[in-house]
Amino acid sequence: MDNRPIGIFDSGIGGLTVMREIMEQLPYENLIYFGDTARIPYGSRSEQTIKKYSYQCASFLKSKNVKAIVIACNTASSIALDHLKNQFDIPVIGVIEPGARSAASVTKNGHIGVIGTTATINSSAYQERIMEFKHDAEVIGIPCPLFVPIVEEGWEYSNVAELTAEKYLAELIEHDIDALVLGCTHYPILRYTIKKVVGPYVKLVNPAFETAKDLKKILGEFSILNENFELPKYEYFVSDAPERFRRLGGNFLKKEIDILSEIAIDNL
């Protein structure tokens, strides 16, 4: 029994889809979210820069006395997870492994699609991890850079969203995939449009959901679940533009963002 909060960080707002899954699956846990909005997007940064930023985000959460850290950002998970595991003495989990494991287990024909930002796809992080779980899988990665701004416009059900999805996903459909990893934290918000384009036989894998499931398991194994069954506390921190975060955040979280603070990036 441990009522310390769980820390979650992302390069911006997208990680709120991960936080939302954690709220649903671990409804008694106190949560602290940090969005590094001053330095978003991580996707176009160099590896070294991403490692440094991720370490700073995790250090900030550690300073808030968290009992575990969730890297909700796909880019940071793919590049900085091992680095952070080595640096901190609490559990650190990313979104790649849970997503990859689920994709490998739900596919029947072994043809798996992965969509994400250019950086996530180019890193091959999902592709390689899936192959470790399923050696004979055929994994195809497609970067979909328009999906993030479409979600941030609130256009997830528009004809622009559908046409864009058709353009990006055509190659995956040609390859007869039967599982598709939503490898960017924004994409679960587009899942109905994506599902409409890929059809009913393709299983969508949401790494946010799988990560929350893994987190629950790990907290149980370490005996650090919060068994204080009261209303949990949710706190949010960003490194820039808190008003935009509050305004857009609702669509990701389906919940108001109450306790929100801005912290100076130089203090990280």
Place this chain on the structure above:
Amino acid sequence: MDNRPIGIFDSGIGGLTVMREIMEQLPYENLIYFGDTARIPYGSRSEQTIKKYSYQCASFLKSKNVKAIVIACNTASSIALDHLKNQFDIPVIGVIEPGARSAASVTKNGHIGVIGTTATINSSAYQERIMEFKHDAEVIGIPCPLFVPIVEEGWEYSNVAELTAEKYLAELIEHDIDALVLGCTHYPILRYTIKKVVGPYVKLVNPAFETAKDLKKILGEFSILNENFELPKYEYFVSDAPERFRRLGGNFLKKEIDILSEIAIDNL
């Protein structure tokens, strides 16, 4: 006569459309471009942050002995121009004023549209400047956040681009505008698609073109044009991910990017 280079900076790659106009209108000038790719986009940052970043970009160019500085970024122009003018003893020009002056002069019915990033439109920089030039103008600003990633995907002639333009520009067409300011450096690349949507009677104003024209005039007034009629030298600096800059840059510049260096952001 002054053969020192002209410095141009932007938060990323978009300012290359401004550089291109300068190359065409001032073909003998040496140019140094700095793209702050490590900290793009400026649009979602706070005013204070944008001023600090802009000052650092301008200081870097000054350290390269430039004779004038062009702020090719709309966000930085709208927020940091006066600040930089006060800090440096060489001419500093932004893209807002030239674009606003041209819009005010080409409109016949006084209905002017401005499109740009969310930050540029919310700052009202173009809107206010246009009203100074033409008090009775009716100016309508519409943020178009999807246009940048559409251009960066090379989708400027696609049905996604056209549908997106229809969605964004419908309100401007309803307001019977006869002039439209392309208030983001990426947008000139979309001008054919935008023109198709708004129709032949709407004049498109390209601030990049107007800025180059103003720059030429100012250099003449200060007697610092380069009258050494040799092939000029073009140098490029970025703060992160030079390969992406080189790859995408061609579409903006219609020219190879040869001399490209990466500089550490901490050295700014």
